[in-house]
Amino acid sequence: MNSLRDELRFLFSGQGMPYEKVCLMVAMVITVIMSVLLSGNIAKDAKVAVIDLDNSAYSRELINHIEASEFMKVTAVLNTPQDPKELFYQDRAVAVVYFPPGLEKARYTGEAANLGVFYDNTSSAATSNIKEALNEIVGLDNAVANGDVGSSNDSLQGQLSLASRNLFNPQDSKDNGETLGFLLFFGAMFFTFATIGMIPRLRLSHQLDEVLLHGTPWDLLIRLVPYGFCLLVSWVVGLAVLRVWGDLTFSGSLLTFVVVQLFMIPTIGALSLFFGWTAANPGIASSRMILFIPGGFIFGGMTAPTTFFADWVVKFSHVFPLTWEFHFQRDIIARGAGFLDISQTFGAFLLYMGIVGILFCLRFNASRKELLAKQAAGAHQQEQMAALVKELAE
Template identity: 25%
Template sequence: MILRYLIEKEFKQLKRNSFLPRLILMFPVMMMLVMPWAATLEIEDLRIAIIDNDHSPSSQRLVHQIEASRYFQLTETPATYKEGMVAIEKDEADIILEIPRGFEKEQANGRPASTLVAVNAVNGTKGSLGSSYLSQILSPQSISTSVRYQFNPHLNYKVFMVPALMTMVLVMLCGFLPALNVVGEKEVGTIEQINVTPVSRFAFTLSKLIPYWLIGFLVLNLCIGLAWLIYGIVPVGSLFTIYLATLVFILVVSGLGLIISNHSATMQQAMFVMWFCMLIFILMSGLFTPISSMPTWAQCITYANPLRYFMEIMRMVYLKGSGIGDIMSQLCTLGAFATGLYCWAIYSYRKQQ
């Protein structure tokens, strides 16, 4: 009975704050509308300058083939390599391709025709991907190969990014809001009124977590609907699997938020500590950089990051159609995090009679 009144109090406090309900709805909408377009490693419309010294039908076919690619935009056709370098220095071109004299003759004689590629590598990722795209066009296709892409046949980066963004939305809302909850009551003095009541630490902590379970599921359903409506992305696996993993994961991040709130004296302190934790979790989760590409010491650190496991679950269910049996190891790890953090949240709440 006491727990019901405590939960009712939490929702009344949330309702009195006119900004928070709008934030809970607008934040996931903006994340799903903006981030999949901005947070992408695909690079298109690379500006290329081509120096054709051969002027043969073969070199012209190569130029047209590059122009037809969605990754390149032919901006200049300088007469010399020096003029091409001037275009790069003026930031008018990203890549220079020089086709030498005798290009068609070398191909006709069955010998590999060499070309020179110069890349503006100020942006290392852009330069590396641009040279890789160009190399695929320049490579001789002497062997007929059939390539089949599993789980993401169209190589759409949004299919890979959208499930991870749902994870980040849950972290930001269900982590930050609990972190500001208890410390907010400390600042206004209402926590002292609760401390003199017979409410147990267990009931008090649970009353703080249950509203964010409901908020988390509301936000998750909103994100799933937007992913289907805007991008046509639906989970290959079961929604029940996603909901089960979300139930455990929200307990993890909200428990962490309550721990930070219990140990903080002001809202400013709680926000700073929570932001620091979230920044590390997001960067070390594999959202933007694959974990396998990290140094060995960084890969070891990611095992202590609960965000890593939930992100793996979301991508496995969305892309591969994985079931509960396939995600059991990640789910058990999240369960261990949830148990430990929830016990810590109860213990760290200093109730004084």
């Protein structure tokens, strides 16, 4: 009973994780917020690009059928040859449909014709509904042409079929999906555990006051360098193991991936210091990791395709740093994109990085003002005490 009373005092003392609050908060987040955010389980209005080299009335009719599907949304129609891989960069499309020249002619002459479909198989779940919808469109079109459904035109012959190809992860390897996602997620999570208690530790050792009075935010951010270096090395080693021992498909440049991480890792580190700033001790700070790391893993396209989420959820997910990390992972590692190919996404990330830097500097300056105000109050109190002692002495 003494042990129980002692532990109860510690639980409510504020010296450790406030579990009595955290457990209820987690329950509410999971049951209310997550159930709303994860309500979708099908791909709705997934982005589809069309390469239409026939440019006929029949091909435009097929495009309208695709656009009418609840699962697909045509975002681009090109009438010139194009490498379909480039249309997938920066998540601009989930599938690319190719209409060959002579498609309408084949429909009226009874010749067999194939529609080419290229699927982004970085997440096989993202394309399952699209595959089913395209097969239904082709089957219904053949039925109409052959007079089975609502057509009396004897000049039509339905011999249309789909020729599909899965890109980027054709064998549906787990090393290219869940395993790679866990490598990046757990690496970022333990990097956060190692750094989020830095500010409380410096406060307890009275080093933070010296930095606030005579230093700059860089004096704190520079402390992240050894931790960031360890994280970068661990990611590269993990990728090497998956590539040599496993069956990871690394299509892009390792140098491009590393350069991106030189911006990504400091951003995660700055957020780690920001969220742990006001914690009373490093133990309490560690519990705050849940506020900004897991969200990117859940909504960034690793646990479920982004096509399953509402548009506002996809946009909201970019407040989490790992959402950006998984964007770069899909483009550089899976799709083989170069730096210019991801320039738009990288530019948006630099804006995000700038916002994080501004928030960190504001937090630093606010703490400096609090410390100066506290010192001024202390000095004023000492002056009052000295005056009182002098008055009593007289």
